[in-house]
Amino acid sequence: MAPTTGEIFSSLADPTRRALFERLCREGEKTVAALTARAGVSQPAVSKHLAVLRQAGLVRDRREGRQTHYSAQFAALAPLVDWTSRMAGFWEGRFDRLEDLLKRMDQ
């Protein structure tokens, strides 16, 4: 089942998880060990955070030998980034303001 917007929100609300996710977005695929080296928390803690992100569909894991590699899943952000509907609302409001201004402006 697809994760809900609420699940995505709450998985990114934690600053450590958000930092892990951002790093995967910026730097591409990483192992748990590589992520732990700069996370400021223990490897089990990093693994736990990654499990939450995976649950929300934000990361994907790939096993290779004894290592697990994690990568960011941008498509999972789509429910949060519905730009078309957000921007449509924005522009409708600005059109209203533009019309108000035109009424106040001199010819």
Place this chain on the structure above:
Amino acid sequence: MSDTATQTRSVIVEREIAFPPEKIWRALTRPELLEEWLMKNDFQPAMDHRFQFRGDWGAVDCKILAVEPHKLLSYSWAAYGLESVVTWTLTATAKGTKLRMEQAGFRADQQQAFQGAQGGWRKFFGQLEQLLARQP
């Protein structure tokens, strides 16, 4: 890459406004007027001019792509690392002007944009946190 991932989407708002194109053009191109209805800015209607719209929530980086006085105005619009193009079209009508705004270029898969926008990320997540705080 799948079709949905590369598909571009756009936002279109169109209205008939009871004023002539010349007057609307002024409101679209004079910084002090733009500020009144859109955002604070350092706009200039000159090709390739780079400018910003600034709101309480951050800035939008823009560059002029096309200027045809009283007819067409187009600029790039980059916010939160997401690139799009805003195009205004003015068409004179019997009652005034048909004003059309199209913002195009959102991709369902914004991977590149996200990767290239570290500053944008922070703002983006700052907003997410605020949204989260308001969730029931």
